[in-house]
Amino acid sequence: MTQRFIKLGEGYGDIYELLTLVEEMPHRVERLLAFHTIKNNEERTSIAAIFKPTHKGKFQPIYICLEGIPKPKEESSNVRYDAFKEVSEKNNLPIIEMVVPPSDTYHEEELYYQQLIAVLRLNHILPPA
Template identity: 55%
Template sequence: MIQRFIELGEGYSDIYELLEIARNNPHRLTHMIAFHSSAGDRSMTSLAIVLSPTDPGEFQPIYICREGIPYPHRTPNKRFDLFKETAEVLNRPIIEMDVKPSSAFTETELYFQYLIGILRLNHLLAPLGR
């Protein structure tokens, strides 16, 4: 199975695309995730949705808006509220986790591999070899 992040942007206007993907794929939507991170004095959140794998092809997309949303538990904001409202309508909990910021990695792809590892360890993605 191929599991890959698809970055839509930083969560400004592209969050509407993320929410539209979730709303139009309720049969494939498996998780709605908020990755919280801090870099220096800046706390930010990445919003992501995980869809079930395609059949055929076994490709599992993880759509993400990376680190463009202020940490919602300190600075309430409309973008996180929209994500929360969509999760409620689709009857999905938001899984929140603290992670390292992408700036801790030399390449974005390494950051995404780090997140995939965390998701696998938490049984939110299937392990390799399945």
């Protein structure tokens, strides 16, 4: 099975594209993820959705909005993360939260994604390939 991150972007609209994918295909979504990090001295969050593998080709996409929103804090509202939580609750999919290093720790973004896939497999969030 091939598992790969598909980066939607970091902007406001990209987050709503991810939410739309989850809302339009809830039967394909396996898990929702929030990766928290510190990048350029700011707390940032990447949100992601792991989809079920395709029948043909056994491809398992993980759609991600990389470090696109400020890390949510209890004392203040975060509209984009709140929308992610709403989709989570509506589809009965709890958000799995993890603290990870920032993407710029790696020379190539693809290496970063490979590291995240390894961590997700080790934690039994993703099945072995």
